[in-house]
Amino acid sequence: MTFNEFLERIDTQYNAQLPFVIYRKPNESAVNGLLQETNDLVYTEDFTEKGFVFSPFDNTEKSVLMPLELSDKLKSLVPETKAIDSIKSSSKVDNTLQKEIHIKLVERGVEAIKNNQFKKVVLSRTESVSLSENNPITIFNNLLQNYASAFVYCWYHPKVGLWLGATPETLVKIEGQRFSIMALAGTQNYKGSLDVTWQAKELQEQQYVTDFILDSIETTIDNINVSKIETVKAGNLLHLKTRIWGVLKPNAISLKDLLYSLHPTPAVCGLPKEAAKQFILEEEHYNREFYTGF
Structure with missing residues (x-):
């Protein structure tokens, strides 16, 4: 399958509002895809199932499974091209208020560290932008060209949402x-x-x-x-x-217990883990969902 045929197949799946995931492992030339045949929302029980798992930051929440037996598998080589400019926002939404709120959040985090609640906490905020290019397949292709050493993915489920990312980190x-x-x-x-x-x-x-x-x-x-x-x-x-x-x-x-003993790591949460995680869940005032998940 050529790369263009691969992308066209994904575009058809997306327009039909059917779940899919496409990804490329770090420093590899092949891109893989799983296209779920139905729009059923399936969860993993213990991480022993076969498929692609999408797991949230909060490990008390369920992890979505795209089952191998209910999906078509695709694979294609990514053509070698030069890195292209990142997708630019056509107009940035005013996030001044969110920035001020975040500064106050960081100040509370620093104060909590001084009070020995934890040694470290990783705090985040959301930022809204208006994109000049909003086709996720095009953005995914852009990420492929710019992040050769990262795990690059585009994940979609009509009952959950659309997520794209490029991460350099392997959990396990x-x-x-x-x-x-x-x-x-x-x-x-x-x-x-x-x-x-x-x-x-x-x-x-x-x-x-x-x-x-x-x-x-x-x-x-x-x-x-x-x-x-x-x-x-x-x-x-x-x-x-x-x-x-x-x-x-x-x-x-068990694999589940091993994963949950590590996730979320101090790189995305803090230390000690439970105290930092609780601070994040209570103080960030937005749901991270799959951001900083695995």
């Missing part, structure tokens, strides 16, 4: 009994070189994530190895990354 990778994960945190702008200086704040932030992961897996993973910290590029940003790997102990933990 398991092959047989081999287990690997990454600690990814710390951010600065990319200015043409990976040879940069990191400040103490970013190094501490990344160490928080690494330590959290090690604490979470110490009873379920044998032969744990930790790499040196490296600087990696994701789009126009740089991050600090540490690779962690080992051997999964047989029958030590």
Whole structure:
């Protein structure tokens, strides 16, 4: 199947208001698709089903499953082209009020840290823009060209919504009994070189994530190895990354319990996890839904 045929098939599925997901794994040339045959909303029970899982930030909420047995599988190679300009907003909505509210939220977060409620909290806000290009398939293609080292996806369900993203982070990778994960945190702008200086704040932030992961897996993973910290590029940003790997102990933990022991990580939530998560749910005043999910 040519890439254009692939995109046309997805466009037809979207116009028919039927669920689909299309994605490309980091540094790969193939794009994959699952096109669900019905508009049924299916949830995973324990992450042992076959299909594509879309899981929210709040792990007490249900995770949507696009079942393999109810979907058509598509695959195509992405043609090599130069990166193109990012989709521009034709007119930015005035978010001044939201910005002021967010500054006050951050101030409350800082105060909570000073009061020892938690060590770290990752706070977010929404921002509305009016796009000059609102076709999700076109935006997905744009992301493919600009984020070669990221997991790029476009996910749609008529009963849930439309989500697009490009993430450099792998939550968990398991092959047989081999287990690997990454600690990814710390951010600065990319200015043409990976040879940069990191400040103490970013190094501490990344160490928080690494330590959290090690604490979470110490009873379920044998032969744990930790790499040196490296600087990696994701789009126009740089991050600090540490690779962690080992051997999964047989029958030590279910996949669901392993995922929920890690998610949400300090990179998107905070530390300690439950205290930071509760602060986010109570104080952000919007529902993150699948933002910072997996």
